[in-house]
Every structure is written in structure tokens, then in C-alpha cells.
Amino acid sequence: MVTKIKIDPITRIEGHMAIEAVIDNGVVKEARSAGTLFRGFEIILRDRDPRDANRLTQRICGVCPTAHATASALCLDDAFGLTDKIPDNGKVLRALIFGSNFLQSHILHFYHLAALDYVDAVGALGDLAPFVPRYEGDYRVTGEANAELVNHYVRALDIRRKCQEMLSIFGGKMPHNVGIVPGGVTEKPTEDKITNFLWRLNEIRDFIDNTYVPDVIAVAKAYGDYFEIGKGCGRLLSYGGFDLPTGRLFKSGVISPDLQLEPVASENITEDVKHSWYADSSSGKNPAQGETKPELNKKEAYSFIKSPRYKGEVCELGPLARMVNNYVQGDAKVKELVDSLLGQVGAGVDALFSVLGRHAARALEAKLVADTMVDWLQTLKPDEPTIVPAEIPDQAEGAGLTEAPRGSVGHWITIKDKKIDRYQVITPTAWNASPKDDKDQPGAVEQALIGTKVKDKDNPFELVRIVRAFDPCLACSVHLLDAKKSELGIFRVV
Numbered sequence: 451m452v453t454k455i456k457i458d459p460i461t462r463i464e465g466h467m468a469i470e471a472v473i474d475n476g477v478v479k480e481a482r483s484a485g486t487l488f489r490g491f492e493i494i495l496r497d498r499d500p501r502d503a504n505r506l507t508q509r510i511c512g513v514c515p516t517a518h519a520t521a522s523a524l525c526l527d528d529a530f531g532l533t534d535k536i537p538d539n540g541k542v543l544r545a546l547i548f549g550s551n552f553l554q555s556h557i558l559h560f561y562h563l564a565a566l567d568y569v570d571a572v573g574a575l576g577d578l579a580p581f582v583p584r585y586e587g588d589y590r591v592t593g594e595a596n597a598e599l600v601n602h603y604v605r606a607l608d609i610r611r612k613c614q615e616m617l618s619i620f621g622g623k624m625p626h627n628v629g630i631v632p633g634g635v636t637e638k639p640t641e642d643k644i645t646n647f648l649w650r651l652n653e654i655r656d657f658i659d660n661t662y663v664p665d666v667i668a669v670a671k672a673y674g675d676y677f678e679i680g681k682g683c684g685r686l687l688s689y690g691g692f693d694l695p696t697g698r699l700f701k702s703g704v705i706s707p708d709l710q711l712e713p714v715a716s717e718n719i720t721e722d723v724k725h726s727w728y729a730d731s732s733s734g735k736n737p738a739q740g741e742t743k744p745e746l747n748k749k750e751a752y753s754f755i756k757s758p759r760y761k762g763e764v765c766e767l768g769p770l771a772r773m774v775n776n777y778v779q780g781d782a783k784v785k786e787l788v789d790s791l792l793g794q795v796g797a798g799v800d801a802l803f804s805v806l807g808r809h810a811a812r813a814l815e816a817k818l819v820a821d822t823m824v825d826w827l828q829t830l831k832p833d834e835p836t837i838v839p840a841e842i843p844d845q846a847e848g849a850g851l852t853e854a855p856r857g858s859v860g861h862w863i864t865i866k867d868k869k870i871d872r873y874q875v876i877t878p879t880a881w882n883a884s885p886k887d888d889k890d891q892p893g894a895v896e897q898a899l900i901g902t903k904v905k906d907k908d909n910p911f912e913l914v915r916i917v918r919a920f921d922p923c924l925a926c927s928v929h930l931l932d933a934k935k936s937e938l939g940i941f942r943v944v
């Protein structure tokens with residue numbers, strides 16, 4: 451029997467996302483992932499002062515503004531000819547501000563967005579908001595272990611606050627920091643600020659080591675079958691990120707399904723729009739030549755997300771892509787972290803390509819970033835500069851590629867007469883949650899859904915667990931809710 455499951459909106463993610471799955475004899479045969487909001491920042495930015503991009507693109511998203519602050523600063527550094535001139539202090543401060551956001555975002559994702567798919571909050575606390583309504587049935591952790599996980603949900607709120615405070619020490623405020631600008635960082639490191647940062651970081655590290663990572667392992671042991679579910683496209687892309695005077699934390703590379711490594715060249719990135727609400731004339735372009743031309747009357751379109759592809763191939767981005775990239779490229783610390791976790795749950799490297807593999811990679815990455823931030827902090831030099839002056843050129847082009855919590859993010863600019871002529875942003879969720887491309891290849895989330903067995907179509911845990919493991923951020927990915935298209939049927943928000 452063929453049935454269709456439509457989940458719209460998917461809750462406990464950032465933004466407005468819908469998925470539709472065609473189920474034949476209990477198995478997903480076809481899947482559609484759709485971003486139902488129009489972003490349009492590229493249009494807002496046209497003809498403005500190029501420096502505005504650094505302020506305005508942060509407003510794309512309240513969850514990941516620091517990623518846009520960083521990518522836009524790198525993009526403007528490039529266009530202004532400053533890339534090689536950023537003082538070491540500026541690089542380190544940028545990394546510390548961005549790193550604080552990584553930690554906050556990963557802890558947010560596991561505890562406050564994804565964990566309620568596995569942890570029985572109603573069993574521990576009763577039938578209370580905000581834990582109901584929800585899908586019913588498959589909660590496997592019980593008793594004290596479950597109550598403990600629910601306690602950690604509450605504790606994680608406080609830890610996230612500490613991450614935001616830490617970010618604000620050098621970034622001024624969160625969301626939308628005012629520290630990261632083209633040329634470096636506006637704040638100066640002092641002994642006082644470094645100490646204030648460090649005690650918070652140590653408390654966060656303690657939480658990651660003794661709570662977050664063990665909780666992910668506990669969930670993995672109870673839901674072992676989720677190492678087999680949601681494999682995905684198998685091709686991983688990382689632009690690389692956290693460029694410090696001492697080297698780069700996240701390595702850059704494309705990893706093929708048979709774990710072969712290829713270097714990344716941004717000329718190979720294109721965006722298709724056959725199934726997106728944009729004019730076909732803008733399809734297949736590299737983002738440096740990219741256009742954002744909304745067109746709502748397209749028969750085959752079902753998303754405001756475009757379909758970014760690398761050499762025409764579908765790629766998955768995010769912590770899994772980064773951890774596997776570093777692993778394949780011989781990063782000893784990542785290898786030790788990954789092998790140790792896989793050993794504890796009795797799984798091989800292949801198991802990383804799964805729902806639980808994505809959660810594990812994210813937790814280990816939080817540990818890697820937090821531990822490394824201590825080293826970065828120690829390289830700050832209080833008396834040295836943090837920034838160089840920036841001057842707007844008459845004409846220029848620039849690109850800023852980096853790694854956001856959800857995966858690689860890129861900003862591209864063309865400047866004419868000292869104004870923005872063209873600006874394009876490609877976010878990680880645009881890659882992961884993209885619709886089919888011009889060759890009708892499904893996007894990464896769609897591929898992860900296809901082939902999945904759904905045990906109970908009224909409580910399709912498998913589908914939401916797959917989608918949430920990617921940590922989608924829709925506000926970042928869509929390029930207005932189209933009121934005419936929303937279906938006024940009966941739906942449950944769970």
C-alpha cells in the first residue's frame with residue numbers, strides 16, 4: 451500500500467521546513483525536503499556599502515549569526531586585500547568568538563532540539579508543556595537513567611548561557627556580535643577578559659566531557675539500530691575552518707563514498723534551481739556569478755532552497771563531514787576521539803554514516819573545539835594589535851569560505867563603484883536540505899530518508915530523527931512564507 455506522510459512544519463529545528471515521504475509497503479520510496487520561507491538578503495544587500503554585509507548577513511539567522519559574521523569578514527578581507535594582513539590576535543579572537551558559538555550551537559542541538567526524540571521528558575516530568583504534544587511510542591531509556599537525561603536538558607540551558615557570555619567577552623553581544631569585522635576584531639584582549647573567558651570555558655569543557663559525550667553514548671547504546679538508519683549520500687564536503695596563526699583546525703576536502711580525498715576548489719560549486727522557486731535562467735551558476743530571482747509559478751518547484759552541488763554531485767556537510775575529513779587526513783586527536791567512541795558503542799567507521807553517527811560526530815567535535823580553545827586563548831598577546839584598517843576598493847571581488855556549526859558556509863561579493871553589485875550566500879543547510887537538482891538527484895536529507903522503514907506512520911519517529919540529526923537551519927538556507935501555497939488541512943505540531 452502506498453501512503454504519503456507530510457510533516458509540516460518540522461519542529462525543534464531552526465526555521466520553516468517541510469518533508470514529504472511516499473511510503474510503499476512501510477518503506478520510504480520518495481522524499482521531498484522543502485524550505486518554505488524566502489530569505490532575499492542578497493537582494494537587500496545590493497547597492498549598499500560593502501561593510502554592511504558584515505552587519506546585515508548576521509541577521510539572516512539568530513542561531514548562526516556568528517557564522518555569517520565570520521564568512522562575511524573573510525569575504526570582505528579578500529575583497530579589500532587584507533587576507534594576509536590580519537594580526538595574529540585578530541585571528542585568535544575571531545576563532546574564540548566563533549568557537550563559543552560552536553559550543554553553544556552543538557549543545558543546543560543535542561539537548562534542546564534532538565534529545566526529545568529519544569528522552570522521555572513526559573515520563574520524568576509529566577504531561578507538561580513544552581514536551582507535549584509529541585510522537586508516542588518509541589522511548590527506550592527509562593527510570594533513573596531517563597530522569598538523569600532530563601536533568602541534563604535543564605543543566606544544558608545554563609551551560610549554553612555561559613557559552614553566550616563567553617562569546618560576548620570579545621564579541622560584545624550575542625546574537626549579532628560587533629567584534630568580528632573586516633580587518634580583524636574590534637575588542638582587545640586583557641588579562642581580565644582572558645581569565646573571565648577561561649573559567650567559563652573550563653566549566654563548559656567539564657560539561658562536554660562528563661555529561662554531553664556520555665549522554666550521546668548512552669542514547670547510542672539504547673538506540674543501536676540508528677547506526678543503520680539514515681545513511682545518506684556518502685559524499686562529504688568541508689571547506690575547512692578556524693584558520694589560526696598555528697594552523698587550521700578543520701581540514702578542507704571532499705571525501706568520496708569510498709573515503710578517497712579530493713582537494714576543494716570553489717569553482718566547482720554550482721547551484722541548480724529546477725525544483726526551487728527561482729528563475730531557470732539562474733540555474734547551474736557558480737555563486738560568484740549567482741543570482742536570486744524569485745519565481746513562484748514553477749510547476750516542478752517545491753522549495754525556496756536552491757540545490758548546491760560540487761562537480762554536479764550531492765554532498766553532505768557538517769560535523770560528520772569535518773570529523774571524517776580530519777580522520778582521513780591523519781589528524782591524530784580526531785582519530786583517537788572517534789576510535790574511542792566507536793569502540794565504546796561497538797561500531798565501525800562505516801557506522802558514522804547514520805543518524806547516531808551524526809550525533810556522535812557533533813559531540814566529539816564540541817570536545818575538540820573546546821579543548822583547542824584553551825590553546826588558542828594562551829596565544830593571545832594583550833599589548834599587540836587585533837585589527838588593521840580597511841579601505842573599500844572601487845572595484846573588487848571576494849569570497850569567504852569557512853565552517854559553521856552545521857557545515858561549510860560561503861559568502862561571495864562583487865564590488866562596483868565602492869558599492870555591493872552582487873552578494874551570494876550558500877549555507878550548509880542549503881546543501882543538506884536541498885531539493886532535487888537539474889539532473890533530478892535528490893538532496894542529502896532526501897537521500898538519507900529514502901529506503902527508511904517507517905514502523906508507525908502516525909508516529910514516524912524514523913523520519914524526524916533522520917532530519918534532526920542533520921541539525922537543519924532553515925532561515926539560513928532559503929533564499930516569505932507563501933501564504934497561498936500553505937495547505938489549510940488538519941495537522942499536528944509535534
Ligand code: NI
Pocket residue numbers: 464510511512513514515923924925926
Ligand atoms: Ni542559521
